[in-house]
Amino acid sequence: MLGTKPVTLHEDQNRDAEMLAHNIRTVFQQARKRSTCPQKLIAELLVAQALEQKDFSIDDLWHQLRQQDARLGRSTLYRLIEILVHEGLLDRIDFADGTHRYHVCANKSHQHLTCVHCRRFVEVSLTLPVEQFVNAGVQADFALEGFTLTLFGRCSDCRSQ
Amino acid sequence: MLGTKPVTLHEDQNRDAEMLAHNIRTVFQQARKRSTCPQKLIAELLVAQALEQKDFSIDDLWHQLRQQDARLGRSTLYRLIEILVHEGLLDRIDFADGTHRYHVCANKSHQHLTCVHCRRFVEVSLTLPVEQFVNAGVQADFALEGFTLTLFGRCSDCRSQ
DNA sequence: TTTTCTGCAAACGGTTTGCATCGCT
DNA sequence: AGCGATGCAAACCGTTTGCAGAAAA
Numbered sequence: 001m002l003g004t005k006p007v008t009l010h011e012d013q014n015r016d017a018e019m020l021a022h023n024i025r026t027v028f029q030q031a032r033k034r035s036t037c038p039q040k041l042i043a044e045l046l047v048a049q050a051l052e053q054k055d056f057s058i059d060d061l062w063h064q065l066r067q068q069d070a071r072l073g074r075s076t077l078y079r080l081i082e083i084l085v086h087e088g089l090l091d092r093i094d095f096a097d098g099t100h101r102y103h104v105c106a107n108k109s110h111q112h113l114t115c116v117h118c119r120r121f122v123e124v125s126l127t128l129p130v131e132q133f134v135n136a137g138v139q140a141d142f143a144l145e146g147f148t149l150t151l152f153g154r155c156s157d158c159r160s161q
Numbered sequence: 162m163l164g165t166k167p168v169t170l171h172e173d174q175n176r177d178a179e180m181l182a183h184n185i186r187t188v189f190q191q192a193r194k195r196s197t198c199p200q201k202l203i204a205e206l207l208v209a210q211a212l213e214q215k216d217f218s219i220d221d222l223w224h225q226l227r228q229q230d231a232r233l234g235r236s237t238l239y240r241l242i243e244i245l246v247h248e249g250l251l252d253r254i255d256f257a258d259g260t261h262r263y264h265v266c267a268n269k270s271h272q273h274l275t276c277v278h279c280r281r282f283v284e285v286s287l288t289l290p291v292e293q294f295v296n297a298g299v300q301a302d303f304a305l306e307g308f309t310l311t312l313f314g315r316c317s318d319c320r321s322q
Numbered sequence: 323t324t325t326t327c328t329g330c331a332a333a334c335g336g337t338t339t340g341c342a343t344c345g346c347t
Numbered sequence: 348a349g350c351g352a353t354g355c356a357a358a359c360c361g362t363t364t365g366c367a368g369a370a371a372a
Contacts, residue, residue: 032326033326033327033371033372034325036326036328036370036371037328038327039327071328071329072328073330074329074361074362075328075329075330075362075363075364076327078362078363079328098259098336099361100259113297113298113303122301126290126293126294126297127290127293129288133287133312137314140274140283141316142274142276142312142317145277145313145314147310147312148311149308149311150308151297151307152305152306152307152309153298153305155302155303194347195345195347195350196346197346197352199353219336219337220336232354232355233353234353234355235337235354236337236339236353236355237352237353237354239336239337259361260336
């Protein structure tokens with residue numbers, strides 16, 4: 001497996017990472033009047049998370065951030081994360097038990113496949129009958145603004161247990 | 162508007178209500194060894210909610226139940242609701258801000274249209290490319306067990322504000 | 323220096339838990 | 348009578364808030 005990936009993959013990843021970093025910085029600048037150390041640390045950490053395609057809880061982030069700055073407060077993290085979620089850079093997945101995890105948005109589709117057992121999830125890309133959605137909105141007298149599709153299943157690891 | 166509905170509608174509603182009441186009773190009997198007053202009150206209330214096609218929070222239920230039995234405890238309500246959610250008779254809709262409301266399941270599709278402003282929601286029935294979902298599951302090595310589709314929009318009341 | 327943002331600690335709100343009591347069976 | 352379910356109150360846990368102090372501009 002290793003070595004079979006073309007070199008351009010790394011270049012693409014770098015480009016994506018730079019773009020994401022830029023987007024995060026921009027959103028922070030729009031929302032706040034001063035750029036600070038916590039903002040920088042969070043942006044860096046999220047870029048790393050995005051590269052690894054990992055999802056995370058607030059607590060995960062906080063523990064990692066603490067390793068860089070032991071004084072960074074939970075409330076700051078909540079405040080900054082809220083901004084990013086609101087601006088659509090982070091996506092929040094709610095689980096049936098009321099917990100939730102975040103991940104960096106690769107695109108705006110919000111289509112996920114999540115494991116009902118270990119809760120890991122992957123993004124999927126499906127072709128959906130969006131017109132039908134809009135029609136359903138019209139019939140119920142709703143102006144449609146978006147949608148979320150979550151597929152539930154059991155991943156191979158959790159099936160074999 | 163009133164009086165235009167055919168008589169059969171009422172008959173259907175009664176039939177649905179009886180079926181639902183029966184289902185709830187059955188689920189309680191499976192899960193618990195004794196049938197009690199709180200179980201009965203909750204079953205009755207849920208049937209009423211289903212007929213009115215209303216969604217509700219735990220707190221809504223609790224306040225209504227209190228009117229019938231002032232001693233009914235919150236924890237009992239949580240415990241019994243959990244059983245019904247687990248058995249699929251109640252569906253829980255999570256909102257982006259971490260709150261959630263419940264409603265009695267009309268079917269197993271879990272397709273909703275929710276207002277981003279007032280959070281009211283209606284059930285919709287769409288024809289979705291389920292095969293595609295299964296394929297996506299196969300590709301990610303997940304055994305698909307179900308899915309949830311939520312459409313977000315703004316209802317007419319909230320648009321005019 | 324001014325004003326914004328942060329970190330702390332306390333408050334908050336919904337949910338769960340331990341336990342004595344109630345009430346089905 | 349026996350034991351399962353309930354009601355109460357306290358614990359819990361993730362999140363939010365108020366405020367004094369730190370640090371951008």
